[in-house]
Amino acid sequence: xxxxxxxxxxxxxxxxxxxxxxxxxxxxxxxxxxxxxxxxxxxxxxxxxxxxxxxxxxxxxxxxxxxxxxxxxxxxxxxxxxxxxxxxxxxxxxxxxxxxxxxxxxxxxxxxxxxxxxxxxxxxxxxxxxxxxxxxxxxxxx
Amino acid sequence: xxxxxxxxxxxxxxxxxxxxxxxxxxxxxxxxxxxxxxxxxxxxxxxxxxxxxxxxxxxxxxxxxxxxxxxxxxxxxxxxxxxxxxxxxxxxxxxxxxxxxxxxxxxxxxxxxxxxxxxxxxxxxxxxxxxxxxxxxxxxxxxxxxxxxxxxxxxxxxxxxxxxxxxxxxxxxxxxxxxxxxxxxxxxxxxxxxxxxxxxxxx
Numbered sequence: 554x555x556x557x558x559x560x561x562x563x564x565x566x567x568x569x570x571x572x573x574x575x576x577x578x579x580x581x582x583x584x585x586x587x588x589x590x591x592x593x594x595x596x597x598x599x600x601x602x603x604x605x606x607x608x609x610x611x612x613x614x615x616x617x618x619x620x621x622x623x624x625x626x627x628x629x630x631x632x633x634x635x636x637x638x639x640x641x642x643x644x645x646x647x648x649x650x651x652x653x654x655x656x657x658x659x660x661x662x663x664x665x666x667x668x669x670x671x672x673x674x675x676x677x678x679x680x681x682x683x684x685x686x687x688x689x690x691x692x693x694x695x
Numbered sequence: 696x697x698x699x700x701x702x703x704x705x706x707x708x709x710x711x712x713x714x715x716x717x718x719x720x721x722x723x724x725x726x727x728x729x730x731x732x733x734x735x736x737x738x739x740x741x742x743x744x745x746x747x748x749x750x751x752x753x754x755x756x757x758x759x760x761x762x763x764x765x766x767x768x769x770x771x772x773x774x775x776x777x778x779x780x781x782x783x784x785x786x787x788x789x790x791x792x793x794x795x796x797x798x799x800x801x802x803x804x805x806x807x808x809x810x811x812x813x814x815x816x817x818x819x820x821x822x823x824x825x826x827x828x829x830x831x832x833x834x835x836x837x838x839x840x841x842x843x844x845x846x847x848x849x850x851x852x853x854x855x856x857x858x859x860x861x862x863x864x865x866x867x868x869x870x871x872x873x874x875x876x877x878x879x880x881x882x883x884x885x886x887x888x889x890x891x892x893x894x895x896x897x898x
Contacts, residue, residue: 602883
């Protein structure tokens with residue numbers, strides 16, 4: 554109890570001293586502590602994100618017996634290509650080089666290619682190619 | 696009655712003497728003495744005082760234009776890096792802080808997406824090339840931090856150094872175009888400004 558009472562008086566005394574001191578500090582000029590400064594800057598850096606470009610896929614590609622190969626000019630800055638093929642273009646695969654060979658006994662469908670830029674992707678190549686792969690016959694493309 | 700008058704006559708002169716003495720004493724006490732102490736001085740000369748200077752240079756300049764960090768046709772995940780040499784061209788030691796951000800038409804779009812990130816490595820070296828260059832080695836001063844659309848945003852607020860007069864330090868700057876940046880940024884352009892500020896406060 555005693556120590557509490559003393560502590561209470563002490564706190565009150567501290568407040569009485571501290572509050573005016575804070576007031577005096579607020580009035581004190583700050584200029585005395587201002588250090589010298591000297592900036593140096595680096596500019597000139599220009600950052601431009603890529604604009605995705607769809608590849609141009611030519612037809613007929615390479616027609617063979619039981620296979621068909623599509624190749625297209627490499628697209629600058631591409632990290633890969635996503636190829637949609639098969640019936641209605643419902644199947645998909647990715648390639649890193651600008652070509653793909655489709656094989657099968659008897660198959661066909663529609664083909665389009667998108668350019669990949671990391672997580673980004675271009676619109677599909679246009680026009681979409683229609684192809685057929687025939688066993689023991691030359692494949693077709695249009 | 697006559698005897699009374701005689702008594703009065705005797706008392707008057709005594710009172711006069713007292714008044715005169717008191718006045719004299721007051722005059723003596725009231726007038727300051729004229730005195731002077733002896734003095735002696737010994738001079739110390741020959742001391743010259745010259746203020747120090749702080750002068751921070753980046754690649755030997757106060758305002759360096761560099762295109763090494765530039766990236767055209769950035770794809771998500773692309774990086775660029777450059778080593779800047781900081782030099783104290785002054786006569787007093789200094790410490791330094793860093794601030795920076797992106798500017799230009801699409802700065803806001805980059806900033807709101809947090810798509811451009813900066814990393815600072817003291818003593819780091821550049822490895823790789825083109826849009827795949829990175830900083831390696833050294834001590835990471837600032838981990839990957841998204842740049843804001845204000846070129847005065849504080850990046851390193853804790854004073855670094857001290858850098859003694861004529862001393863240099865290598866600062867590797869690495870930029871990353873975030874791998875998950877939204878495709879709405881396709882074709883967007885922004886510029887980078889990095890400002891290093893020296894201070895004489897080396898505490």
